[in-house]
Amino acid sequence: MKKFGALFFIVIISFAFVTITDSLKEDPEFIAPSKQRTGDAKKGYNYLVTGDYLKSGIPYSLFMMGSPKDTNNYLGRTGNNKNLRHDFTAVKAPNGEEIVAPNCLQCHAQVFDGKLIVGLGNSLSDYTINRENTALFAEKFLKNLTGENAKKYEAAKNFINSIKIIAPQLITGTKGVNLADGLAFLLVSHRDPATLKWSDQNLMQMPNEIIPTDVPAWWLLKKKNAMFYNGFGRGDFGRFLMASNLLTVTDTTEAKEVDTHFNDVLAYINSIQPPKFPKAINASMAVQGKNIFTANCSNCHGTYGDKGTYPNLLIPESIIQTDSSLFTSNYSNPQMVDWFNNSWFSTGDHPAKLVPYRGYIAPPLDGIWVTAPYLHNGSVPNLEGVLNSKKRPKYWQRNFIAPTYNYDIPGYDYQIKDAAGNNEVYNTTLKGFSNEGHYFGDNLSEKERRSVIEYLKML
């Protein structure tokens, strides 16, 4: 009887222990779907690459003086667009002037092995240059025009005003990372939430630093019930898709018009398929890899193939342990979330809402072979490093002019450096750049990891 009592005691203790450690680790959180508008993918694509979601920009003639004619015409566009790089669009400003404005493909397309992949996050962008002087030059030049030509300045004014203010604040020391989150913050800080009217004055406090990110692939969104790495984009996705319009928008009448196209843009984004792995895959290893993946990874990342499933989970900080700067900034600087949730974007019959969370969404892994570098901040150059944290370089450099890709363990070829260096070196000791966390592959054997990688090439 005495023995039995002791056993009972041990059971109670260990039960209590399990509940205490469990309560330190919160559970992943399921994201419920929100209702989306339906749309026409073909119309959405046309609008994306030829549409006037930015209604202010650099006059076409001036733009062509400053940048060489692009002869690739990857998108097969016609008219003035034929001469522009894929990430700029020629449109007519409301006053009839021909202008050129940047489009979404600045960040959401990349030339990969000689082909343009629309929807691939651009991992080669360069925010290390301050473009303020270009804007000042354009302003000076256009302001001196007279007569009929004065309309050129009118058509460029909103664009130049934004760039002048944004350019000096949107700079990072590292190539390849994207500052779109900082850009969004800057844009809303100069706009009234209800009327969207621009103010040269900053209307809210900016955070001390801008947190850089990688850019997620567009083909993943069709599975996701929330937008963005931290899953805080809820409600009508079209409202977030159109947010680039904040760069130049005049008022809510314009925003309403632009909004009527973004159900179509969403339909287009949802129609994009990931590119297939172009080389041979070791089939028997991939079969083993699939089993290992199902046992170790599917709970968070889902299953693939015809009857694929996707659990739509937010993974809390205590479990994922990757760099927390991106989501913690929503708590230390809640101004942007507050602005958005009290703005025009959160009104009407298809509102959107930002719901912060301390952690990240476990993303779908379709086309994962092509989307290096990895993790939300692009801190890990290849899949081997994602699965084995000991293989993650602290300082690493890649080539931005002639990047080469490793198809064996998918990711960018890179050189390990001893210390921080020029702007092509990724420095994981900087705030927001850490390569820690996501240790789920560490317990696998080397052979198991290789098999998982072989399987990942098939997704």
Ligand code: HEC
């Ligand atoms: C300056 C670069 C930039 C531009 C321009 C840009 N985006 Fe993005 N976009 C990003 C980055 C970076 C993210 C990820 C931000 C995050 O999750 O914190 C993102 C996220 C997204 C997502 C969410 C994907 C997901 O899986 O959660 C969609 C969809 C999207 N953008 C569509 C668009 C569209 C449509 C346009 C043009 C109207 C556009 N973007 C313009 C950089 C950009």
Ligand code: HEC
């Ligand atoms: C507990 C949930 C969870 C488990 C288990 C898990 N992951 Fe993840 N995974 C995540 C989250 C969350 C992220 C995003 C983290 C970030 O970006 O900071 C992620 C990111 C990734 C990425 C990078 C995605 C990108 O686009 O950069 C890959 C690749 C990946 N996981 C593969 C795996 C594999 C393979 C396994 C199994 C060995 C696995 N994961 C197990 C939650 C999980």
